[in-house]
Amino acid sequence: MQNILLLGDEAIAQGAIDAGLSAVYAYPGTPSTEITEYIQKSKEAQSGEIVAQWTANEKTAVEAALGASYAGKRSMACMKHVGLNVAADAFMNSSITGVNGGIVVVVADDPSMHSSQNEQDSRFYGKFAQVPILEPVNQQQAYDMMHYAFDYSERLNVPILMRITTRMAHSRAGVKVKMQKTSQNIFHLPKVANQFVLLPALARVNYKKLLQNIPLMEKESSTSGFNKFIDGEDKSMGIIASGIAYNYLRENYENGKVPFPVLSISQYPEPIEMIRKLYSETEKIMVLEEGYPIIEEQLKGILNLGKPVHGRLDGTLPRDGELNPNIIGKVLNFDIIVSYENSASVMSRPPALCQGCPHTDSYSALNSALESVGKGHVLSDIGCYTLAALKPLEAINSCVDMGASITMAKGAADAGLHPSVAVIGDSTFTHSGMTGLLDAVICNTPITVIILDNGTTGMTGGQRSEATGKIEDICKGLGVSQEHIHVLNPINKYHEENVATIKKELDYKGVSVIIPRRECIVTLNARLKAIKSMKELQQN
Amino acid sequence: MKINIILGGVGGQGILSIASIIGKAALSQGLYLKQSEVHGMSQRGGDVMSNLRLSSDEIFSDLIPEGQADIIIGVEPMEALRHLKFLKPDGWLVTNSRPFLNIENYTDRELIYSEINKIKHHVLIDADKIASEIGNSKVSNVVMLGAATPFLKIDENIIIDAINSIFSNKGKNLVDINIKGLKAGILEAQKMMVD
Known part of the structure; x- marks a missing residue:
């Protein structure tokens, strides 16, 4: 061990x-x-x-x-x-x-x-x-x-x-x-x-x-032993806790000793015999679930007859969000003693694109290109670049599921949106964007697809992107015509040039693909740091 | 022995390095440990926090309940205040005074400092300045760890051992500067405690 x-x-x-x-x-x-x-x-x-x-x-x-x-x-x-x-x-x-x-x-x-x-x-x-x-x-x-x-x-x-x-x-x-x-x-x-x-x-x-x-x-x-029935003296209530909810429950009691009988569930289908025992030996049931009220719903059934069952469904616990020791403590009538109230001078600090992120320059160019047509033309996708929905860029109008930018842009174009722009990351494109692009090519739908290529899966910390080095070939292979595929260098110096290219393709009545390509600033910095520390180690 | 620590900062400021040093030290002492981290979207310049719990007995919840933190370590002053409702009445708030300005409506910093000064036990130091003075502005997070060390119930030398083992494969210079940063932080906290 x-x-x-x-x-x-x-x-x-x-x-x-x-x-x-x-x-x-x-x-x-x-x-x-x-x-x-x-x-x-x-x-x-x-x-x-x-x-x-x-x-x-x-x-x-x-x-x-x-x-x-x-x-x-x-x-x-x-x-x-x-x-x-x-x-x-x-x-x-x-x-x-x-x-x-x-x-x-x-x-x-x-x-x-x-x-x-x-x-x-x-x-x-x-x-x-x-x-x-x-x-x-x-x-x-x-x-x-x-x-x-x-x-x-x-x-x-x-x-x-x-x-x-x-x-x-x-x-x-x-x-x-x-x-x-x-x-x-x-x-x-x-x-x-x-x-x-x-x-x-x-x-x-x-x-x-x-x-x-x-x-x-x-x-x-x-x-199997993973589901545990822990008996308690006080039979006025039986508690079912799923997964980590059991820890939050124990946190509220000295040495984690809960006075009520508890069923800690970590394996499904639910252990029917254990639940039956808890139900028969106690006056009511409290269900603590990290997630949807699945166990609670089954215990209640459609008719909700029998002993009271409390949980997220009847509002005893909040219907949404994760649990924590305080939420469960409150349900068990514990007082939560807070000495310091949260300060009013604390402002919210939402995540934002990094300093030097290539997406910022790509969106600046897109925003300029769309200035004359107004807001509401950009369907986007899942990744760091979704943060462009927030200030100061406010550049995108949707984020639904992986790949939905291209297909939603197609549907919106079919319904009359022009120009109709899709913005998708390189890794998201190979995840679920390629098939939608084929749909658009088959119908020659007038959409402009911007594939932000930073050479990595950025939001999750820089894993290999399957798209790297393949995007133009994939687009050509799917039938996008060569003269409507453009690679841009998203840096401020080329802003005007990039705006002009985007504008030209927004006017085109077919499928175009624009690929702003520059390495993710986080992976770039990590790479440079690794090189630097390698050199230092060699010098020592 | 039982100690609950909340670490607050902005994504990228290095609160996870502080947590991993304390974690290493705690494990070397045979303590139980739970450390909840923030990964993903918030790491992109948003507010991040880590819950760190050390105990000689089994720990149940990964999250610290409100009003139960012995120490809040802030590598940024507004981020230290963000988690105030978790602080025990006699808990310590130990924070860097240097704001991280990436939002437009950042509160007037004097107001932030006055809020911090209202807390019964607090240490407010300019860790960035101290880190620069000792020769590497990047160790300001370890300076903050130093400033919190007097309240950790873990001996300074055990934390130094943890720094040694974490940074040893990255070269002696980095180990030395981090230990220097830690000691500078400890000194600063001791000065404030006397005042």
């Missing part, structure tokens, strides 16, 4: 490595990014024993993981919650194919939307696909669960969904790691040759097998 300081994300990564992982595929997304980054830096990945790769998007990540599973290896796909929407097709069907090597799909939800456009709860996807869900209470359990998850996946022939939230992903704690690693599976193809062929006749057979396994999953939830 060795005690090391790990983020929740890193505990999952180390747990997977130690559980015999062969491959991880992911698209970066806060708060999930550090799982794959950690594995990439491991000696197992550096030596080539583990494949640890960024993919074009989350769907290709899950499919690649499924392929590795087909070949008998343990694999993992990681993403943020909204990434699972992109990967949903692959994920849903992977529960029907089942697995050969174990698969864990790790999804990091972001309640309170620290870095996201919604706070959807991925547990719904687990239920939707009818697969087991694991939701660790702390970093240690996150580590311990990985080994179990891969074993379980192979034992029940089903992918496992591991769901975490921001505070688990991005909080560090000491984690005891095993010194003995499980070795990787040897390459072996599925025993049933057509297991992964989801032709209707075969899919029906596989689906029945999945359904037959559900009672086993329910039983497993009560016996």
Whole structure:
């Protein structure tokens, strides 16, 4: 045993490595990014024993993981919650194919939307696909669960969904790691040759097998040891706490000793027998969930008969946002003693594009080019450049989902918007922008697509972008004509020139692509700093 | 032993380096530790905070409850004030006086200082100036760590060991300047405590 300081994300990564992982595929997304980054830096990945790769998007990540599973290896796909929407097709069907090597799909939800456009709860996807869900209470359990998850996946022939939230992903704690690693599976193809062929006749057979396994999953939830029933003297209330909500609950009591019976849930399907016990022994139920009121809704049912069940649904807890010790303390009637009120002289400080960011110059040129036509013409996308919605640039009018800039610009153009401009980052373009561009090319829709190429996936910290060096060729290949593809250098010196190029293409009645290209200032500075410190080390 | 620390600053100012030094020191003492960080969008020039909890007993929540912080360390004065409701009545607010000006409506700094001066236990120092004087303006965050060190319940030498082990692979110069920064911060805090 060795005690090391790990983020929740890193505990999952180390747990997977130690559980015999062969491959991880992911698209970066806060708060999930550090799982794959950690594995990439491991000696197992550096030596080539583990494949640890960024993919074009989350769907290709899950499919690649499924392929590795087909070949008998343990694999993992990681993403943020909204990434699972992109990967949903692959994920849903992977529960029907089942697995050969174990698969864990790790999804990091972001309640309170620290870095996201919604706070959807991925547990719904687990239920939707009818697969087991694991939701660790702390970093240690996150580590311990990985080994179990891969074993379980192979034992029940089903992918496992591991769901975490921001505070688990991005909080560090000491984690005891095993010194003995499980070795990787040897390459072996599925025993049933057509297991992964989801032709209707075969899919029906596989689906029945999945359904037959559900009672086993329910039983497993009560016996695996991750769900815990902690008895308490005071039976006036029973508390169900999911995932990290259990920590916030304990924080309110001396030495973490809760006087009420508590069911700490970190594995689904819900442990029915344990819930029944809690319900029968207590007068009412309080449900503390980090996310949507999923357990609460099931306990209440449509008719809401029986004992009172409190939680987010009936307003006992807030309906949205993440939990914290104070929210739960308040529900339990604890007084919160605050000695200092927040000061009125504190102003809000929203994030902003960095000093020297190429996007600032690109947007300045776009704003100037659009000055004569007015506001409301720019559909944009997900990345650092979304910050241009705020002052001082106020340059964009939408941010919905990865790739939606191009397709929304197309729809808006079809509906009469002219000029209709899409602004998308290089990595977002290869994630989900290319297919939309093809739609526009096929119809020769008059849109101007601006692909901001900073050579990296910037917002998540500078991961490799699959678009690097390929954008012009991709656009040409999709059918954008050569004379309507322009590369700009987004620096202030070329402002007038860049404005003129954009203006010319805004007037063109077909698809044009403009690529302002300059390295992300953060990756540039990091690169220069690394070179500098390397030189200093050599001098010493 | 139990200590709750809130670190506040602007994305890119190095609060995570402070947290990782304290974390390393705590772990070397066999303490439990939880440290919640902000990654992602806010790191782009927005306000960022980190919750750091050290204890000889098991820690439950990753987040510090309101009114329970023993220390707020601010690498920027307005950002130190942002988390005031977390401070215990007898807690210490230790902050850099140098504003980070990236918003148009930044409050008059004298008003910010007067708010800080109203807090019973506080240390207000110009860490940027001190860092420049010792030869590297970039270690102002470690100067702030130094200013908070007298309240950490962890020995100065253990923090120096942590700095050594974190920066050793980046060259001796960097280790030395960081230790110098730490000591300058400690000295400054001691001066203010006497006053």
